[in-house]
Amino acid sequence: MRIFLGDKMAKYHIAVVGPGYIGQAHISAIFDNPRAELRTIGGTDRKKLEKLRFEQFACGRVTTNYEEIIEDKEVDIVYLCTPNRLHADEAVSALEAGKRVFCEKPMATTLEDCRRMVEAVNKSGCHLMVGHGARFRPLHISVKELYESGKLGEACFCESDYIHSLRSFLDGPGHQWWQHPDEGQFAVIGGGCHPLDLMRWIVGEFEEASAYGTTKVLHDVDWDDTVIATLKFKNGAVGKCLVSVGAPRPYAMNFSLYGTEGTVENNKLFLKAFGEVEQFTEMPLPVLGEVHNCADELEHFLDCLDADEPPMIDVRDGARTVAACLAIVESLETGKPVKVVTEF
Template sequence: MSKIKVAVVGCGAIAQRRHIPEYAANPNVELVAFADPVTERAEKMADTYGGKAYASYEELLKQEKVDAVSVCTPNYLHASVTIAAANAGAHVLVEKPMAVTAEEGEQMIEAARKNGVFLMVGHNQRLMPPHVKAKELLDSGKLGKVLTFRTSFGHSGPEGWSVDGRGSWFFRKEEAIMGAMGDLGVHKSDFIRHLLNDEVSEVAGFIGTIHKEGTDVDDNATCILRMKSGAVGTLVASWTQYKSGDNSTVLWCENGVMKIGTNRGDEVIVELRNGTVETYKVGAMATNEKQVPSGVIDAFVESIVNGTPPSISGEEGLRSLKVILAAFESQATGRIIKL
């Protein structure tokens, strides 16, 4: 089989650290083009990995015939780049949040459908080994029904991660639209939906900018979620968890408790009411400091190779986005928002 020709649009941190190296490591892929308005970044990637550099995605799509595109741009461009790539006949992997409005998300899904291409959203949390193990254990039924939960994702902020540091687009409202919620919260709304195999029915959100100076994007959010099943829990997204961040989830169930990512070394812990305790060493989660393969790129490539729609589809990305948008609406109106 001939290799899948891939282009990457946006050559910042997520592209440099995850997408591009993971494509390069995949034997089914040929990286053919890179686009970034900071042309040196695109050129550096082209020099390192081969292929051509472009200053704009429009020019790239005009000049190159690619099979697939990774969209690693600031949030406000996700929809326009995705739709343009789909219209050019390319499969699309878009970073999260897939879009900044529900309407955009729907337009992206429609563009992919109309052009007969796949749309996948980079919700890598589903694929982290501890999360895969936790889902397997929960699905086995040994814990019974989930009653309450908490899920949290926090670190010290994008200044330590972004290639532009404190000058990053993450802090510019017109480009990011949302802060910690778009960066981290949407990962957790996606993960909890996936883990519980359930949908969010109601959301209350407390969202604000507590500590990051000179920005009006949110740096913290604490949300209360009620699921369709009746389970109730909290979702936290934070850019001010200095020194030691958090990517943990705890589920209190009929038959005991499951702790995910709470204890270094034992990534999943199940404590049952009958006294048994099970611990699973299944490998760590990726963090900004310690990159482990995300699994997202390989899953995307596998979908294309086998012609099977990605499980982390545009529709899934949109459902997870709608939870976050509802939390913002709750903060703005002071009401509980029904989904």
């Protein structure tokens, strides 16, 4: 239940379902936001939930019963930080109960589930936001502004990578669900969604994808640990996306955009307007490692809810990024180019 002070929204009561690696990052952001209050933590292991409640995150209650969360009239927003394959059922139930939903990326693992979530948003009138946190990084915002201002000209080529060795995660607790068969090609859907979403957001929608994959390191999983995809944008630009989750090396999510008037490579900028200067200039913005933007995501979502406006990454936007991932997966399976679905 939202608490009002005069005409201004004071607090939203939030339930976080799935207090694992990213779930706890979101809980910390909720505690730090004066407009948010943690009402409930939901999960599958009551002992762990109680330990979390008393040792780290004080909240009204913990529960292993999801129905209790969506039936609680005090809960305004449900955060879904659960395995990707569960997002659709949980989101649809919450939306039907009149809750707003923050869904961790990827929004879903199938096109059918994406369509179910779109329909539930349409019918309920409740907002759903997808947690593609890379959109909130200052560097990526600046690159988008450069492109949209025309300073880079028309896009010729765009590439982005998701490079993240997952061996330590797979060997540790809490990430075994990555190997569930219904999670599909996890490296592409769960990892590749990061760069693919950035490419879509900055350059535009994809038209077609072709991909190759291999496994050289993570032989105990059923998905490729290295995937390279070539992409065609609807605006005529071409692109490339690398997903590498096996090879041992530091985390990186690179982004480059080559335009008719200039080029950006991470935080390095070159413009034709520079004249005879044959070198990049460095933008005063850092290339961040594995940093989550949970606080910025929460602040944005609350602003949108206050104004009753769709969030930047709404249900259809989330669906289009999933569709790009699934086109790459289909190309891996068929060895053929695949059209990317963009209508939801």
